[in-house]
Amino acid sequence: MDEVGKADAELSPLEAIRLACHAGLVRLEQPSYQRILSILLHRCEFFSDINPLDMQEKIGNECFDEMLNVFTLAQEQQLLREDLSPEIATRLMQSMLGGLFHDWLRNPDAFSIRERGGELIDTSIRMMHR
Numbered sequence: 001m002d003e004v005g006k007a008d009a010e011l012s013p014l015e016a017i018r019l020a021c022h023a024g025l026v027r028l029e030q031p032s033y034q035r036i037l038s039i040l041l042h043r044c045e046f047f048s049d050i051n052p053l054d055m056q057e058k059i060g061n062e063c064f065d066e067m068l069n070v071f072t073l074a075q076e077q078q079l080l081r082e083d084l085s086p087e088i089a090t091r092l093m094q095s096m097l098g099g100l101f102h103d104w105l106r107n108p109d110a111f112s113i114r115e116r117g118g119e120l121i122d123t124s125i126r127m128m129h130r
Helices: 002-007 013-028 031-042 052-076 086-106 113-128
Strands: none
Touching: 013 052, 013 086, 013 113, 052 086, 086 113
């Protein structure tokens, strides 16, 4: 989110989330990032002082908090649908992305995460917009 926000302070909060998610998908198609995501999501091996489940929880909470801040800003700017709270918008986005990552990691050759994910992100943001 920081990269997108710094690039253009004029972006609406919803557009900032959309662009940040798209940028993340581009990264995930790089083999090194794909391996890291696969290890974080699917391997639960404990190494001395590293607990992958704790790492997943920490990363998930950090992502949730960052998105919640942006969706709250969108609500304050009256960009978010009236019947959608920032908390629910955040959970919807996080759940959609988590499912997308899981499906893609099972078989990365089945589809382009950038293309399919881009469609899902764009549609989700459109549905959340007032």
